Amino acid sequence: MTKRKLIWLLSAIATFIVVFYLIPDNIANMAPTFIPIIGAALTAFFWMQAISDFKSYEDFNKPRNADWKYMFSIFSSVFGVIILFFVFSMNFSFRESDELKKDGIRTVGIITDGSGIKIRKGASYDVTVQFLTNEGDSITVTKDIGESDFGLVSQYQPVELIYSRKDPKMIRLLISDVTRKEFESVGASKANE
DSSP states (O other), X not given: OOHXXXXXXXXXXXXXXXXXXXXXXXXXXXXXXXXXXXXHHHHHHHHHHHHHOOOSHHHHHSOOSSOHHHHHHHHHHHHHHHHHHHHHHHHHHHHHHHHHHHHEEEEEEEEEEEEEEEETTEEEEEEEEEEEOTTOOEEEEEEEEOHHHHTTOOTTOEEEEEXXXXXXXXXXXXXXXXXXXXXXXXXXXXXXX
């Protein structure tokens, strides 16, 4: 293995470690889709370079006749981006759930706004929630939610939620029965009663 390929391989490993383990939960919570996309793309790019060691765009673009390294690096990078995106996203979600189960405080907030965008093969929905912490601080958070949860809420509706004691902007809305059951052990708060 050449020195350049080793550097690319170490870069791929370092990127994976940084995104998977070292990005703090409050940073991951601010960009729950963007960070996994960037992390997956960078890791896959470094992986592709570790296999093929392209020295320039022209080197990448030159015609190849069944060059197995080239084909393997391209296909493994494409699938790698998809798989790593889901791995990083699930990791952030599990870390958020663990944080909320460990240091979560249950309260009630008010949905102040919501929006949804439907595209051909999917949709994106979010709601803005305002609530008071136990310390009396007013917090406003915009949170992505699923289509089924979005259909269950409306503007100015009270909604039960759990927020993190360490980072009050990290919340989980308790809209669906599944989510309520998952977080039923998190204690109740008297913040908004």
